[in-house]
Amino acid sequence: MINKEVANVVEALRGVSNSMTFMFGGFGLSGIPENAIAELVKLNVKDLTCISNNAGVDDFGLGLLLQQKQIKKMISSYVGENDEFERQMLSGELDVELIPQGTLAERARAAQAGFPAFYTPAGYGTEVAEGKETRDFDGKMYVLEHAFDADFGFIKAWKGDAAGNLIFKGTARNFNPNMCGAAKITVAEVEELVPVGELDPNQIHIPGIFVQRIFQGDHFEKRIEQRTVRQRNN
Amino acid sequence: MLDKNGIAKRIAKEVKDGYYVNLGIGIPTLVANFVRDDIEVEFQSENGVLGMGPFPFEGDEDADIINAGKQTITTLPGASFFDSATSFSMIRGQHVDLTILGAMEVSENGDIANWKIPGKMVKGMGGAMDLVASAENIIVAMMHTNRAGASKLLKSCSLPLTGVACVKKIVTNMAVLEVAQKGFKLLERAPGVSVEDIQNATEGHLIIDGDIPEMKL
Numbered sequence: 001m002i003n004k005e006v007a008n009v010v011e012a013l014r015g016v017s018n019s020m021t022f023m024f025g026g027f028g029l030s031g032i033p034e035n036a037i038a039e040l041v042k043l044n045v046k047d048l049t050c051i052s053n054n055a056g057v058d059d060f061g062l063g064l065l066l067q068q069k070q071i072k073k074m075i076s077s078y079v080g081e082n083d084e085f086e087r088q089m090l091s092g093e094l095d096v097e098l099i100p101q102g103t104l105a106e107r108a109r110a111a112q113a114g115f116p117a118f119y120t121p122a123g124y125g126t127e128v129a130e131g132k133e134t135r136d137f138d139g140k141m142y143v144l145e146h147a148f149d150a151d152f153g154f155i156k157a158w159k160g161d162a163a164g165n166l167i168f169k170g171t172a173r174n175f176n177p178n179m180c181g182a183a184k185i186t187v188a189e190v191e192e193l194v195p196v197g198e199l200d201p202n203q204i205h206i207p208g209i210f211v212q213r214i215f216q217g218d219h220f221e222k223r224i225e226q227r228t229v230r231q232r233n234n
Numbered sequence: 235m236l237d238k239n240g241i242a243k244r245i246a247k248e249v250k251d252g253y254y255v256n257l258g259i260g261i262p263t264l265v266a267n268f269v270r271d272d273i274e275v276e277f278q279s280e281n282g283v284l285g286m287g288p289f290p291f292e293g294d295e296d297a298d299i300i301n302a303g304k305q306t307i308t309t310l311p312g313a314s315f316f317d318s319a320t321s322f323s324m325i326r327g328q329h330v331d332l333t334i335l336g337a338m339e340v341s342e343n344g345d346i347a348n349w350k351i352p353g354k355m356v357k358g359m360g361g362a363m364d365l366v367a368s369a370e371n372i373i374v375a376m377m378h379t380n381r382a383g384a385s386k387l388l389k390s391c392s393l394p395l396t397g398v399a400c401v402k403k404i405v406t407n408m409a410v411l412e413v414a415q416k417g418f419k420l421l422e423r424a425p426g427v428s429v430e431d432i433q434n435a436t437e438g439h440l441i442i443d444g445d446i447p448e449m450k451l
Contacts, residue, residue: 028304105317
């Protein structure tokens with residue numbers, strides 16, 4: 001067994017520096033690497049390029065990095081939940097590249113799988129396709145999109161072991177598995193780091209080969225963005 | 235004239251037995267409330283769940299189980315969770331039978347705009363561009379006019395596009411329309427709405443062929 005376990009978030013983030021490109025798993029606030037984000041706030045590294053489907057909310061998730069003006073550029077698909085984001089974008093302080101959600105997932109997966117680029121129909125005929133190569137396949141038009149190139153990928157999983165094997169829970173899975181092995185260094189934080197051998201190999205979502213460092217997260221707030229419920233009928 | 239629930243109720247009649255359906259945020263989400271209970275339908279949410287159920291009972295909310303609108307949800311027996319690349323394989327690979335989404339503008343050739351108002355609102359496209367670029371069967375759910383009273387059914391869209399020539403059908407508070415060769419073909423009128431009312435609220439070319447029936451809800 002190749003041991004990927006590190007003691008804590010400080011060790012896990014060794015080597016991060018200004019001007020790097022990071023990928024973050026998560027959809028909304030679900031499945032975001034809370035511990036890595038908190039440590040990046042402490043380290044106060046600047047001029048970051050961040051690849052993440054969303055940009056958090058004002059006081060949580062990547063919103064915390066935005067508050068400290070640590071982010072130079074965001075690559076996202078939907079950023080509607082963050083006022084500070086909108087302010088920085090409209091004032092020109094923040095460079096923003098909005099891309100289709102499926103394209104974001106596939107650009108991560110392409111990097112993971114060793115594909116330099118791929119064609120997708122998403123965005124053809126829109127400003128997303130401007131300046132990009134397009135091509136006709138069987139009468140339908142497609143846009144050439146490139147694999148991401150990131151320094152670190154920050155992943156959040158439910159369970160994991162020292163071999164780096166990961167299991168995700170519910171819709172907190174989202175972009176996390178696609179981003180494993182898609183950056184030069186993949187850092188996974190887990191709610192529960194279990195002894196090697198305890199996870200059933202049949203149930204592993206991401207094999208440890210895609211993960212360089214794994215650690216037991218200290219604290220997961222797991223904030224709910226839109227609490228919607230129905231009434232009990234009794 | 236229909237309200238939002240009325241639009242959802244009319245669209246629910248387009249949902250057929252055995253369909254996998256993706257519902258967008260807003261009016262489309264309401265469609266799930268009106269689907270006949272004698273047919274089998276599975277709702278997909280592009281953040282990674284198939285077989286979505288209703289909202290949880292109070293106290294049962296789980297931060298790890300949400301829909302694309304970031305709302306807490308439940309799952310039904312037979313449901314599955316998956317990663318984002320798999321989710322968009324379902325969409326891009328045309329495994330999803332019906333996509334229902336909202337729009338700010340639709341043009342008479344089926345272009346749709348729903349993600350950006352330059353200088354004012356920039357929220358992003360989320361999964362909408364992937365959905366409209368790939369889905370065979372797209373229904374737009376929206377009000378016929380915007381808050382200022384201007385038509386949302388146009389000759390050509392003025393806002394940045396989400397997709398080109400992709401919308402097949404539109405259900406508004408006033409009418410059901412089909413995107414045809416040369417314009418919006420009027421199929422049904424909402425209760426109490428005349429063909430003339432619809433004509434006046436439609437900027438794009440409206441095709442009126444024979445008697446236009448009133449919607450049955």
